[in-house]
Amino acid sequence: MELALSLGKPFSFLHNNNDSVSFCISPTPSSDPPLQLDLLPSTPVLPCLNHTTPRVVVDDADDSAAVSSPNSAVSCFQMEFCIGNRPSDDEENGSTRKKLRLSKEQSAFLEDSFKEHTTLNPKQKLGLAKQLNLRPRQVEVWFQNRRARTKLKQTEVDCEYLKRWCENLTEENRRLQKEVQELRALKTCQPLYMQAPATTLTMCPSCERVATNNNKNASQIPSALPLGIASRDD
DNA sequence: CCGACTCCAGAAGTTACCTCA
């Protein structure tokens, strides 16, 4: 029997009023109606929420050891224990792992918390875990995965930006190449003008005819003369 | 001061499970 944990409404510890806390423990994938457990803060119903009773999970104090422990595959033990559904031997020795789906409320709360700070100090981790009734390890994993997702998303955005930048540069390069070609064409169309010394080309101010350098009375042609004028010779 | 060692948190990569089209 697999269990999905969700926190139903009212969600008192999220909103800090003194309403009851509801846990919806629904068996999956069968269509059994969800098991709804209402918890009043002052009178905990589930034994696991009361620290005076035995717990199966690694508790807060042991969590630091569980962080890098390869034997930390004890997910869901707490909730399963709470409803009297102990894991099988197979699950207990860690050969299989159950997957707990966080409720929308839990995710939203973690999300809000992530907006405030993307990493957690031990105090924040414990506080969040307590508020959401998750194990600190779960909060830690959620933040690790969340950072990874953020980074992945940012990488995708960066990639898209660089792609567009590259396209723009390619376009700019194409435009400049074209411009260079046009300038080269311009150069080949004006062999006399480009090759002759500036002082050798003169123009008569009255008739606008280009003269040779032995015409001492003609004025000098401007160096930036538009195409076609220099070769005019009628 | 420097190097070796340990511990720990976080990143990166992977696995396994769940949901949904």
Next chain:
DNA sequence: TATGAGGTAACTTCTGGAGTC
């Protein structure tokens, strides 16, 4: 109903920084 893809919780391994000797 079966199935493949995508999302994600949980895990493993690696790495770098801080503290200690």
